[in-house]
Amino acid sequence: MDHSVKLTREQLLNTLYGTSYNMDGSVVKDTETIRNYTIEVIDKKVHLKTFNIPVQILVENEWCDIENVVSDEDLSLIYSTFQEVHLDSEIILDTDDPTGISVRSRERVRDLSNLISEAGIDLPREFTWVDGASETSGVIILPQDDYEKVFIATDPDKDGIPSIVFIESQIEEEQERPYYVKENGKTYIYVNHFSGGGGSQDSPYLVENEEDLNNVRNNLSAYYTQTQDIIMTSYQTGSGWNPISNFSGFFDGRGFEIKDLYIKRTQNNIGLFGEQKNGTIRRVRLTNVSITGNGSYVAALVGLKSNGEISDCAVLSGEIRNEGVSASRTGGIVGEQGSGTIKRNYNHAAVYSDGSFCGGIIGKNSAGSISSCYSTGKVIDTTLAKNASYHGGFCGSNSGSIPAEENFYNIDAQNKVAKGEGTPLSEVDMKKVSSYPYNFRDRWHMGDYHINKGYPENRSFIKYKKGKGTPNDPYLIYNLFDLEQVRHFADAHFRMENDIIFDYPKTGNGWTPIGSGDFEANSSKWWGTQFSGSFDGNGKAIGNLYIRRRAESHVGLFKSINPGGILKNLTLIDVDVELGYWGGLLAGALGSGSSSSFSRIENCHVRKFNDFIYKTFPGSGKYGCGGLVGIMGGYSEIENCSFNAPVQQQNGFYGGIVGGVLSNTKIKKCSVEGIFDQVSGTMGGIVGVIDYRNANQLFEDIVVHADMSNCSTAHGSFGNAYAGNWYSADYRMISKTTWKRIIVQAKGASRALGNFVVESTYYSTATNSLFPEWVIDNCFYNRDLTGTSSSHYAFSPKFTPELNHESTLVAYDLIDVWGLDEKYLNGSPYLKKHRPSKLPILGFRNEIGLYYTDEAGNILRYLEYGTLVAGSTSEAYPVWLQNNADFPVKDMKVWVDPPTVKPGITVQLSLSNNPFVPVDEIPFSGTIPIGDARQFYIRFLSEVTVTEGGTFDMKAKASPA
Known part of the structure; x- marks a missing residue:
C-alpha cells in the first residue's frame, strides 16, 4: 500500500479487531494483526527483534512499520494499549523458515510471572517467549550484561505450566546447551530449543506405527499421542525392541494397544521405556509382552522411573523374566520408582525373577507414591531354594507411599502366600466392586465379565x-x-x-x-x-x-x-x-x-x-x-x-x-x-x-x-x-x-x-x-x-x-x-422454533415430560430396550399417560393393540414394577385433573432374538369428568 497515506480511525479499528488469543496467552493462528517485534531472514537464519511497544501492523496482508501508517494522534492509543513490558531482546534462530513463529511477553505466558516470583526473582527484567520454535536451536541476546541471575522457562508440562530453570555460564568449549555468555556489554543465552509452539500439548506428534514409536527417542521432551493399535512385528528377533531411555516428555497411548512387545537383552533399564526421567506416560496398553533380561530395572512399561507420572496404564498379558547374576528390581509395570507418582494401573502378566526386589506392579518403590493399582499376575521366585529376597504380589520393597487400602494383588496367584505391600485378595474378591474404594463412576468399571475378565477396568480403555x-x-x-x-x-x-x-x-x-x-x-x-x-x-x-x-x-x-x-x-x-x-x-x-x-x-x-x-x-x-x-x-x-x-x-x-x-x-x-x-x-x-x-x-x-x-x-x-x-x-x-x-x-x-x-x-x-x-x-x-x-x-x-x-x-x-x-x-x-409443539390430548410421556408421539401420532422417541435374546424378559420401563385436555377426565385406561405387535414378541403392562403384575388393560380410577398423569410399566417377552427396534400401537381413552 501507499505508506504516505495514514490509516483512518475506522480502518485502524477494523484492523485491530482481528487479533485473538488462546487461553494460554498465545495468539490464535492467522489472527495476529499487530506485533511488538520484527522478523526477517538474514544469512539463512531467522532474526527476531522485540520491543516494549508495537512496531508493526498488518495492512492489506503486508506487515508495515506502525509509524508509517498510523497517525500521530492514534499512535499514543496504540502504544498504551498494546505495550508489553520487559520485552526487549534479539533472537537468532537456526532456521530460515519463519512460518508459525511469534513472540509474547512473560505476562502472556500462563502462571509465568508467579513462577518467576516464587523462584526468588524479585525484580525480573527482560524476558521473551517464542512460540513455534520448539525444535529450533538459537541464541537470545539480552541488552545488558549485569543480570544477577540468568534463567529460562522449560516446555509447559501437561497442565500447560512451565518451570523456571537457572542456567550457568559457559565453562567448556563444547558445553551442552543451555548456557549463557556475557560479552560486549550484552548477555547471550544459547538454547537447544524454544519453549512454545509445535510438539506441545496443543500439537503433539502422532504415533501411528512402529516407526513413529521408535522415533520417540529422537525428541525425549516432546508430546506424543498414539492414534491406533500398533503391532511390533519388526522387533521379534535378536534383542528385539530397544528401550527408550531418558524420556521426560508426555506420551498418551489413548487406550490403544501396543501388541507383542519383545525384548531380550542383558542390560539395565529394560521396558518399553528404559528410563523415565520426568514427564507423564498415560493410557498405554501392552498386550502379550515377552520381556527377558539379566540386569537391574526390568519391567514391561518402564524399567527405571526416576520421576514423573505413570497413570491409567495396563499390561494385559504375557510375561516378564529377569534372571541371572545381575537380575534385580523387576516389576509388571515398573522396575523401580525413585520419585513421582504411579496411579490407576494394573497388571495381568506373570513376573519371574531369581533376583531381589520383584513385584506384580513394581519391584522396588524407593520413594514416591503408588495409588489405585492392582495386580493379578503371578510373581514367581525362580531360585531353586525359593529364597530370593523382597518378592511380593504387588511390590517387592517399599520406602515410599503405597496405601494398603487402595492397592491390591491376587493372593491365589501367589499360592495363597501374602508377601510385601498392598492388600491380598482372593480371585473371587478381586471381582467384587465392594473390594475397592475406586471411583467407579468416572475412572473405573466393573460388572461385566466380558470386560477385563471381570476385574476393574480403566474406563479410558472401554x-x-x-x-x-x-x-x-x-x-x-x-x-x-x-x-x-x-x-x-x-x-x-x-x-x-x-x-x-x-x-x-x-x-x-x-x-x-x-x-x-x-x-x-x-x-x-x-x-x-x-x-x-x-x-x-x-x-x-x-x-x-x-x-x-x-x-x-x-x-x-x-x-x-x-x-x-x-x-x-x-x-x-x-x-x-x-x-x-x-x-x-x-x-x-x-x-x-x-x-x-x-x-x-x-x-x-x-x-x-x-x-x-x-x-x-x-x-x-x-x-x-x-x-x-x-x-x-x-x-x-x-x-x-x-x-x-x-x-x-x-x-x-x-x-x-x-x-x-x-x-x-x-x-x-x-x-x-x-x-x-x-x-x-x-x-x-x-x-x-x-x-x-x-x-x-x-x-x-x-x-x-x-x-x-x-x-x-x-x-x-x-x-x-x-x-x-x-x-x-x-x-x-x-x-x-x-x-x-x-x-x-x-x-x-x-x-x-x-x-x-x-x-x-x-x-x-x-x-x-x-x-x-x-x-x-x-x-x-x-x-x-x-x-x-x-x-x-x-x-x-x-x-x-x-x-x-x-x-x-x-x-x-x-x-x-x-x-x-x-x-x-x-x-x-x-x-417460532422455540414454541412448544402441540401435545396429544391423552399423551404417553417419560419421566421428564417428553412425549413418544406428537398430536398427530408421529413418533418422537422410542423406549430403548437394547438387544433382546430369545427366551428373555426385558427390564420394565415406566411410562406416564397424561391428560392434556382443557378439562378433567375420568374412566381413563390404556392397552396394547395386539395386531401391531411383531410375531414372537409379547408386550406386558403393569401398574407396579415390584411386583410386576402383567395385565392386558390398565384402567385408572377417579378423576384425572388437567395436566395430571398416571404412571404404569411396560416390558417385553421375546421368543426370538431382537437386535433392531420395532413399533407397536398403544392406545388410551377417557371421558370428560
Missing part, C-alpha cells in the same frame, strides 16, 4: 459398542454409562440415541463435567482435555442433572468446548445444580478460536418440567455464570438456543444465556424465560459481563421474557460492560458491538441495557455519545413491564399493544424466525 467416533460414524450414546464415557474420548464425535435420566444419589459433587482433566476439584489439568469433537443430542434430552461445585470454575455438563468442537440438538430438563464462577448448565466455557476454527452451541435448550434448582455463586469481581454457558471465548457462537427455567443468583454476574463474552462472539436466535431471583450481584437478561475491549460482538434476534421482579439490579440485555481498570478510557473506541432485533419483555428489569465501566467509572448515558461504535438496530423493550419510559441506549420503549403489533416489527422476519399469536405468551413476539 470403547463404544456402536460407532467409530468419526464425523460420519459417531459413537452412539444409549445410556448414562455411554454419556460418562465421552470424557475419555474428548476429540471424538458422538450422537445420542436415547433420552438419559440421571440416577445419581444427590450427595457429594455429583456429575463430573466432560473435559475435567484428572476429575479433581479446581484441577488445572482441565484445559488440556477440553472437548474438541462433536456432540449431537439428536433431539434427545438429559434429565435430572445434579452438580454441587461452588468452589470450582468453568463447570457444566461440559467444562469447556474447544475451537472446532460443537454441541447441538440437546435439551437439559430439571437440573439440581450449584455452580461457581464462569459456570453454565451446558458448558463452563466455549474456548477462544479464530474465524476458521471456533467453538459453537446450536439448537440446545434448558427448561423446567417438574423440579428445577439452579443457584450461581461466581463471587466478587468481574465473574459470572450463565443459563447455558459460563464464558464465551473469542469467535465462539451460540445460535437457536433457549433458557426457560428459574434461577437464583447469589452474587457476581448472571446472564440468561451466558455469564460473560469476549471478542468476536455471536449470539443469535435465542430466547430467555423463567423466574429470576437475586440475592446480590448484577444480572443481564442475555449476558452478565461484556468485555468490550476489541469487542466486535453480535447479538441478533433475541427475546427476553424473564421475570426479574425479585431482582434489585437486573437489566434486560446485559449487566455490565468492561474496558478494564488498566486501559485508557479511549479504548472504548475500539469496541464495535451490534444489537439487532432484540426484544426485552423482562418484568422488573431496571433498564434495557446495563452499565459501561471504563477506568472504574460507571456510565449509563446513551451509546451514541459515549460509545459511537455500538450499533443498536430495531431493539425494543416493554415499558409496561419495566415501569420506565426513557430510551435506554437506543432501545426504544413500547407499550404492550405496540410491541405486540406487526407494525412495530417491520424489520423482523415474521415468516421464518419471529411469530405473533394472541394465544401464546399473551400475544407478545416469540421465536
